[in-house]
Amino acid sequence: MEIVLVSLFNGLVYGMLLFMLASGLTLIFSMMGVLNFAHASIYMIGAYLAFTVSRFVGFFPALIIAPLLCALIGAAIEVWGLRRVHHNGHIAELLFTFGLVFIVQRSVQMIWGMLPMAYRVPPSLDFSLFTIYGANFPAYRGFMLLVSVGMLVATWLLLKKTRIGLVIQAALTHPQMASALGHNVPRVFTIVFAGGCLLAGLAGVIGGNYQTTEPGMAESMGPIVFVVVVFGGLGSLAGCFVASILMGLIMTFAVVINTSMLDLLRPLGITVTGDNLFTEILTVPVARIGALLPFAMMIIILSFRPRGLMGTRDT
Amino acid sequence: MSDAALALKNVGKAFGNLEIIRGVSLDIARGERHAIIGPNGAGKTTLFNLISGRFRISSGEILLNDVRIDGLPPHKINRMGLSRSFQITSIFHRLSVFENLRCALLWSMGYRYSFWTPLWLQRELTARTDAMLEDLNLTPRRDTAAGLLSYADQRALEIGMTIAGGASVILLDEPTAGMSNSETDNAVALIRRVSKGKTLLMVEHDMKVVFDLADVITVLVYGQVIASGPPHIVRANPAVQEAYLGALDAA
Amino acid sequence: MTASRFWQISIWILVLALAIAAPWAFYNYHTGRQSGFVISMLSQMGMMSILALSYNMLLGQAGLFSLCHATFFGIGGYATIHFLNMASAGSLPLPMELIPLLSGLSGLGLAIVLGYIATKQRATAFAMITLGIGELMVTSALMFQHFFGGEGGVNTNRMIGRSLFGLTYAQGIQVYYLILAWTLLSALAMFFLTMTPLGRMANASRDNFERVQFVGYDPRMVRFFQFALSGLFAGIGGGLYAITYEIVTFDALAAPLSANALLMAYIGGSASFGGPILGAVLITLLQSGVSLMSNSWLVYVGVLFISMVIFAPSGIMGLVTAHGPIVRGGQLGRLAVPYIRVLVPGILMVAGFVGLVELTSFLTIGAAQGKSLVLFGNKIDVHATLPWLSAAVCLLGGGFWLRLEARSFRRVWEGLMQGLKPQRSVA
Numbered sequence: 006m007e008i009v010l011v012s013l014f015n016g017l018v019y020g021m022l023l024f025m026l027a028s029g030l031t032l033i034f035s036m037m038g039v040l041n042f043a044h045a046s047i048y049m050i051g052a053y054l055a056f057t058v059s060r061f062v063g064f065f066p067a068l069i070i071a072p073l074l075c076a077l078i079g080a081a082i083e084v085w086g087l088r089r090v091h092h093n094g095h096i097a098e099l100l101f102t103f104g105l106v107f108i109v110q111r112s113v114q115m116i117w118g119m120l121p122m123a124y125r126v127p128p129s130l131d132f133s134l135f136t137i138y139g140a141n142f143p144a145y146r147g148f149m150l151l152v153s154v155g156m157l158v159a160t161w162l163l164l165k166k167t168r169i170g171l172v173i174q175a176a177l178t179h180p181q182m183a184s185a186l187g188h189n190v191p192r193v194f195t196i197v198f199a200g201g202c203l204l205a206g207l208a209g210v211i212g213g214n215y216q217t218t219e220p221g222m223a224e225s226m227g228p229i230v231f232v233v234v235v236f237g238g239l240g241s242l243a244g245c246f247v248a249s250i251l252m253g254l255i256m257t258f259a260v261v262i263n264t265s266m267l268d269l270l271r272p273l274g275i276t277v278t279g280d281n282l283f284t285e286i287l288t289v290p291v292a293r294i295g296a297l298l299p300f301a302m303m304i305i306i307l308s309f310r311p312r313g314l315m316g317t318r319d320t
Numbered sequence: 321m322s323d324a325a326l327a328l329k330n331v332g333k334a335f336g337n338l339e340i341i342r343g344v345s346l347d348i349a350r351g352e353r354h355a356i357i358g359p360n361g362a363g364k365t366t367l368f369n370l371i372s373g374r375f376r377i378s379s380g381e382i383l384l385n386d387v388r389i390d391g392l393p394p395h396k397i398n399r400m401g402l403s404r405s406f407q408i409t410s411i412f413h414r415l416s417v418f419e420n421l422r423c424a425l426l427w428s429m430g431y432r433y434s435f436w437t438p439l440w441l442q443r444e445l446t447a448r449t450d451a452m453l454e455d456l457n458l459t460p461r462r463d464t465a466a467g468l469l470s471y472a473d474q475r476a477l478e479i480g481m482t483i484a485g486g487a488s489v490i491l492l493d494e495p496t497a498g499m500s501n502s503e504t505d506n507a508v509a510l511i512r513r514v515s516k517g518k519t520l521l522m523v524e525h526d527m528k529v530v531f532d533l534a535d536v537i538t539v540l541v542y543g544q545v546i547a548s549g550p551p552h553i554v555r556a557n558p559a560v561q562e563a564y565l566g567a568l569d570a571a
Numbered sequence: 572m573t574a575s576r577f578w579q580i581s582i583w584i585l586v587l588a589l590a591i592a593a594p595w596a597f598y599n600y601h602t603g604r605q606s607g608f609v610i611s612m613l614s615q616m617g618m619m620s621i622l623a624l625s626y627n628m629l630l631g632q633a634g635l636f637s638l639c640h641a642t643f644f645g646i647g648g649y650a651t652i653h654f655l656n657m658a659s660a661g662s663l664p665l666p667m668e669l670i671p672l673l674s675g676l677s678g679l680g681l682a683i684v685l686g687y688i689a690t691k692q693r694a695t696a697f698a699m700i701t702l703g704i705g706e707l708m709v710t711s712a713l714m715f716q717h718f719f720g721g722e723g724g725v726n727t728n729r730m731i732g733r734s735l736f737g738l739t740y741a742q743g744i745q746v747y748y749l750i751l752a753w754t755l756l757s758a759l760a761m762f763f764l765t766m767t768p769l770g771r772m773a774n775a776s777r778d779n780f781e782r783v784q785f786v787g788y789d790p791r792m793v794r795f796f797q798f799a800l801s802g803l804f805a806g807i808g809g810g811l812y813a814i815t816y817e818i819v820t821f822d823a824l825a826a827p828l829s830a831n832a833l834l835m836a837y838i839g840g841s842a843s844f845g846g847p848i849l850g851a852v853l854i855t856l857l858q859s860g861v862s863l864m865s866n867s868w869l870v871y872v873g874v875l876f877i878s879m880v881i882f883a884p885s886g887i888m889g890l891v892t893a894h895g896p897i898v899r900g901g902q903l904g905r906l907a908v909p910y911i912r913v914l915v916p917g918i919l920m921v922a923g924f925v926g927l928v929e930l931t932s933f934l935t936i937g938a939a940q941g942k943s944l945v946l947f948g949n950k951i952d953v954h955a956t957l958p959w960l961s962a963a964v965c966l967l968g969g970g971f972w973l974r975l976e977a978r979s980f981r982r983v984w985e986g987l988m989q990g991l992k993p994q995r996s997v998a
Binding site: 336355360372373374393394398399403404410411412413414415419422423424426427428431433434435436438440455469482484485558 | 664763766767769770771772774775777778779781783784785786787788789790792793796800888894
């Protein structure tokens with residue numbers, strides 16, 4: 006029982022972290038049609054910047070400064086890079102962001118080195134919030150939840166209550182309409198791209214010390230975020246939210262389930278002996294299959310329902 | 321077998337709550353040159369998209385030579401002998417003019433997805449492509465990338481690709497849109513020449529072209545047929561005059 | 572037309588002759604052998620050429636951006652290890668020279684299965700599915716010990732003692748010529764494919780997938796056949812990889828190799844058939860040459876790639892062929908001075924950039940490895956201000972200067988092109 010509760014909390018925390026990344030990507034993807042491969046790279050930059058900034062001014066100022074720097078980087082990428090390749094079509098844009106991944110990854114290694122950073126939870130948040138069935142729930146996870154919920158509310162208000170938010174909302178479902186209404190679409194694009202990068206940077210700041218800040222973090226996070234975005238569906242922040250939480254829960258629960266397909270078959274009186282590929286497939290525990298699940302889910306949803314869970318348009 | 325090459329029976333199409341086509345019924349006789357006219361937004365292009373399989377119909381039936389084709393994907397409908405052109409030129413812009421026409425011929429000549437047939441040895445294919453080029457007056461542009469052609473040449477190529485496969489029913493979507501007068505005359509001559517012995521259905525805004533080419537005219541307004549018949553009868557129809565021609569005269 | 576065809580064929584024959592002769596240019600008379608380093612680099616170029624060419628069947632020819640191409644290379648490799656082991660054990664009576672054919676068939680088999688799913692979609696959705704497939708395969712490779720051998724991979728001994736020509740394949744040079752032969756064969760086959768109905772329709776669906784439907788083709792089937800065949804050739808490449816290194820680990824099907832295939836095809840030039848070969852040779856050279864000198868070679872490749880995407884989407888080959896009309900017009904000489912004027916600030920800018928990158932990298936990675944930066948025999952203190960300042964000045968100064976010169980270069984270029992236009996339309 007306690008394992009379920011703890012996993013539920015952890016899944017929620019991870020899911021919200023995913024959502025912070027994925028919401029930015031969904032906004033960018035739905036609006037500009039660009040699947041930003043470098044989104045997770047921005048997440049990584051956010052974590053590294055937070056580490057460096059927090060060494061000088063402390064964690065809480067870094068919580069503000071690092072995401073803003075990421076937004077600036079995002080704006081620069083959009084203005085000097087993406088906009089120039091835009092007229093060459095979507096494949097060119099994909100290729101461009103794909104190239105960025107390389108550069109960011111290597112640059113991070115060059116600037117900060119290959120080893121994980123000593124980016125730790127600030128002491129003021131390093132205590133146990135409460136205890137369930139003997140398992141501690143660290144206060145920092147509660148703080149992460151708080152930040153992500155705060156971000157969620159802020160984004161929602163921004164989209165619902167401001168003029169630019171309305172334009173973005175319109176452009177999400179009807180990309181061609183926004184320009185017909187006479188809005189400065191390039192500027193909206195820049196704002197959305199920078200905003201998405203801001204969210205990714207914020208996720209990096211609070212995720213960097215939750216997981217580890219190391220050069221491989223973009224590579225391990227990137228594909229999962231894609232899965233979430235595709236699964237949730239284009240143009241749907243709600244779908245993105247559901248998919249994030251779902252994926253967070255699946256990933257955390259799959260790790261703790263130690264049964265295999267064979268264990269499920271055993272009550273039916275089926276046993277398999279021998280040592281071959283077939284028995285190997287049957288005896289792999291769910292905990293290990295967990296890593297496969299997101300990708301399998303993405304492939305299935307894309308081939309049968311390309312608009313995702315709650316999407317309004319095809320991917 | 322009835323003598324309708326293409327028959328629409330009470331065809332409807334709705335996008336969400338918006339009904340674009342409302343119960344259109346139409347018989348297009350074999351060998352007939354049939355024009356669809358109507359004001360902007362009447363659903364003419366949508367009707368073409370429904371017939372050619374680009375969109376699915378919401379209700380009704382479409383028959384090509386007495387065989388139901390609604391619900392089939394576009395490539396299957398094309399293989400059954402119905403070919404269409406596009407209002408916005410739709411060609412393979414990085415391929416040469418010759419390659420464009422050759423691609424349009426491949427399926428009808430039975431090459432399918434062959435990855436073992438060397439194209440440069442296919443004499444008959446090359447000869448037929450070259451004949452098409454000649455027919456379209458595009459021989460001097462043979463090796464030019466299609467995307468670099470002049471607008472009128474691209475429109476000619478568009479028509480050429482539509483008829484290349486030897487389809488018996490041809491749908492032309494505004495073949496002369498955006499052309500100058502002399503270009504239009506050339507295009508009309510071209511259409512007359514290539515549509516010989518075929519069933520032709522076209523959407524056209526240029527009344528001169530319509531009355532010049534069409535044997536039968538159908539007037540579509542807000543997704544409904546308000547008149548259909550030979551040019552002189554349609555021209556005299558008061559409803560048509562009010563809805564469409566009158567508006568033109570006034571302008 | 573025929574003159575240019577003649578030149579094209581001559582260039583290909585020249586490239587082939589170079590490839591045959593190359594090992595002997597590095598013959599060491601003391602040991603009586605070719606340089607092992609050169610041989611392995613040339614072998615790498617061969618299999619990477621196949622990989623890049625087969626990738627370009629998707630990217631350049633069909634407009635499909637795949638992120639799982641290494642999957643088929645890798646599966647060809649893994650399967651070949653098992654084939655070689657079977658051959659050694661005597662249960663597979665096949666000469667060495669034909670083993671790559673089986674590798675290719677393994678790639679084809681998997682590509683048929685996975686392609687059935689992936690080719691349901693196109694454009695971005697296709698890219699996402701292939702991303703998922705790639706990740707799925709890597710995870711499976713680490714999970715299933717029997718076929719993939721887990722982290723350590725699977726290994727073999729290529730001396731199976733069965734050959735059409737009585738070769739033992741004990742020496743690298745014999746393997747190299749086997750690779751060369753298969754590379755030639757694969758390249759010819761892929762070139763042939765571009766001139767078949769399928770190849771043409773792949774081009775057509777790249778340009779305009781919708782119209783393809785209205786000339787009677789199902790674009791999905793076009794994608795499917797093209798995908799499956801590209802898997803065949805990637806599998807052959809993987810087979811040669813297995814034969815060369817005698818070990819295959821999950822690196823052979825992991826994402827970095829897929830990315831490499833993309834980089835090679837794109838930088839070389841995806842719009843022309845030969846571009847990917849050029850890209851493969853170039854990247855392999857960079858990989859084995861520059862990576863010895865610098866930790867940060869991937870940054871250079873990345874920046875090169877991005878600059879290509881922005882400024883030269885048709886790749887190096889595209890840049891070369893753009894000069895075609897000028898060469899034919901006999902006006903190439905007029906570009907000499909403008910080229911030099913662009914080259915000087917260009918070199919300055921690149922030097923500044925490389926300087927900054929190297930300084931940064933020696934500050935961290937280099938320091939961790941205990942290396943120090945040496946330039947022209949002088950040790951450079953990476954903590955001093957002067958090297959940083961001079962590199963930054965080179966980069967910025969060179970950059971601004973290049974912008975000015977590039978503008979005047981464009982004027983000259985456009986002037987030349989304008990002057991050549993009337994001649995072109997007559998021809």
